[in-house]
Amino acid sequence: xxxxxxxxxxxxxxxxxxxxxxxxxxxxxxxxxxxxxxxxxxxxxxxxxxxxxxxxxxxxxxxxxxxxxxxxxxxxxxxxxxxxxxxxxxxxxxxxxxxxxxxxxxxxxxxxxxxxxxxxxxxxxxxxxxxxxx
Amino acid sequence: xxxxxxxxxxxxxxxxxxxxxxxxxxxxxxxxxxxxxxxxxxxxxxxxxxxxxxxxxxxxxxxxxxxxxxxxxxxxxxxxxxxxxxxxxxxxxxxxxxxxxxxxxxxxxxxxxxxxxxxxxxxxxxxxxxxxxxxxxxxxxxxxxxxxxxxxxxxxxxxxxxxxxxxxxxxxxxxxxxxxxxxxxxxxxxxxxxxxxxxxxxxxxxxxxxxxxxxxxxxxxxxxxxxxxxxxxxxxxxxxxxxxxxxxxxxxxxxxxxxxxxxxxxxxxxxxxxxxxxxxxxxxx
Numbered sequence: 001x002x003x004x005x006x007x008x009x010x011x012x013x014x015x016x017x018x019x020x021x022x023x024x025x026x027x028x029x030x031x032x033x034x035x036x037x038x039x040x041x042x043x044x045x046x047x048x049x050x051x052x053x054x055x056x057x058x059x060x061x062x063x064x065x066x067x068x069x070x071x072x073x074x075x076x077x078x079x080x081x082x083x084x085x086x087x088x089x090x091x092x093x094x095x096x097x098x099x100x101x102x103x104x105x106x107x108x109x110x111x112x113x114x115x116x117x118x119x120x121x122x123x124x125x126x127x128x129x130x131x132x133x134x
Numbered sequence: 135x136x137x138x139x140x141x142x143x144x145x146x147x148x149x150x151x152x153x154x155x156x157x158x159x160x161x162x163x164x165x166x167x168x169x170x171x172x173x174x175x176x177x178x179x180x181x182x183x184x185x186x187x188x189x190x191x192x193x194x195x196x197x198x199x200x201x202x203x204x205x206x207x208x209x210x211x212x213x214x215x216x217x218x219x220x221x222x223x224x225x226x227x228x229x230x231x232x233x234x235x236x237x238x239x240x241x242x243x244x245x246x247x248x249x250x251x252x253x254x255x256x257x258x259x260x261x262x263x264x265x266x267x268x269x270x271x272x273x274x275x276x277x278x279x280x281x282x283x284x285x286x287x288x289x290x291x292x293x294x295x296x297x298x299x300x301x302x303x304x305x306x307x308x309x310x311x312x313x314x315x316x317x318x319x320x321x322x323x324x325x326x327x328x329x330x331x332x333x334x335x336x337x338x339x340x341x342x343x344x345x346x347x348x349x350x351x352x353x354x355x356x357x358x359x360x361x362x363x364x365x366x367x368x369x370x371x372x373x374x375x376x377x378x379x380x381x382x383x384x385x386x387x388x389x390x391x392x393x394x395x396x397x398x399x400x401x402x403x404x405x406x407x408x409x410x411x412x413x414x415x416x417x418x419x
Contacts, residue, residue, distance in 0.1 A: 007178075009182060010179060010280065011176055011179050011279075011280035012176070012279050013172070013175030013176070027340060028340075028345070029340060029341050040336065040337045040338060041337055041339070041340055042186055042190070042337045042338075042339055042340070042346055043339070043341075043346070044346055044349040044350070065353070066353070067186070067346065067349060069182070069186055069337075076182055078182055078353075080280060080284070081280070081281065
């Protein structure tokens with residue numbers, strides 16, 4: 001089976017580097033599946049899980065804020081933060097989800113509201129990836 | 135001449151000091167190691183983002199973004215990266231001196247510029263001068279992660295985007311080697327000189343090149359700042375190590391000198407005692 005190299009890089013260092021048969025990522029315009037031999041593309045990423053399909057398993061990586069660079073034989077994901085399922089600190093994610101929810105309840109001003117919404121989204125994304133239900 | 139006991143006390147206290155500086159030197163050395171590693175870990179990210187930005191900018195010349203536009207400069211921002219603590223030799227004073235020289239050269243009044251500070255030393259310095267510090271970040275960890283500095287980079291880039299200022303210069307110590315650091319000035323915004331790194335592929339853009347630049351350029355500018363910060367941190371540890379090493383060397387030199395003085399004084403005291411005894415015995419005869 002043909003494979004494609006996937007690199008996930010963050011400012012704090014590389015997170016993931018491996019051969020997979022398919023990459024599915026959430027971009028700004030919707031979900032996007034990438035197979036080997038894809039046309040060179042750049043697309044911004046939303047907050048979401050990147051699914052990396054191997055022969056008979058699927059790995060999940062939680063990413064937020066970044067973009068996807070595709071070349072025929074290689075996919076590079078540049079994200080401000082990225083964690084594989086095993087690296088996620090579940091307690092911390094739950095904590096920040098709770099905090100964000102409290103902020104949303106308080107409904108102070110527009111900017112805080114938007115920030116809390118984003119924080120909640122990131123936290124939920126991490127929790128989902130940790131639990132593997134995408 | 136100082137008494138024997140005085141000299142002895144000075145020797146002991148100098149020894150204590152040198153033990154401390156020696157320990158600080160070793161701590162800085164290990165921190166420097168780690169800082170070098172995190173600076174290295176950052177390189178792939180920076181290279182990749184530069185690659186993509188350059189190939190977008192090169193591929194479609196009609197693409198424009200406010201971040202790349204040079205506009206008439208009404209206000210300049212200076213982002214100055216210093217350390218939180220002293221005991222780092224010339225690290226802070228070199229940077230602050232360069233910044234002051236540039237400011238004096240470029241601006242007639244302090245309304246023409248604003249300061250963004252990373253590090254307590256810089257903040258205190260500019261606050262004392264009475265300059266307009268619009269943002270400061272202190273108490274960064276020794277090995278900052280991207281999340282630690284997101285706040286200040288986002289604000290620095292955001293305030294350029296909303297027109298608070300029209301250009302951003304960044305000052306930091308570039309890490310050359312463990313014994314040499316160089317004060318570096320870098321123009322962060324507007325992004326006018328994006329160099330292609332060689333491998334320029336033509337890409338499809340989803341949804342469009344403009345939309346991608348909009349996401350990408352702020353991230354690019356932020357990572358420039360983060361890169362400088364990592365570089366600055368490595369320099370800080372290196373400068374601290376060098377400063378502590380010379381402190382330790384000076385202390386041991388001082389101890390040697392004092393020991394010599396001490397021995398001389400002791401010898402003089404013994405000689406005097408002998409003379410007194412001999413003199414006393416002679417008087418009895």
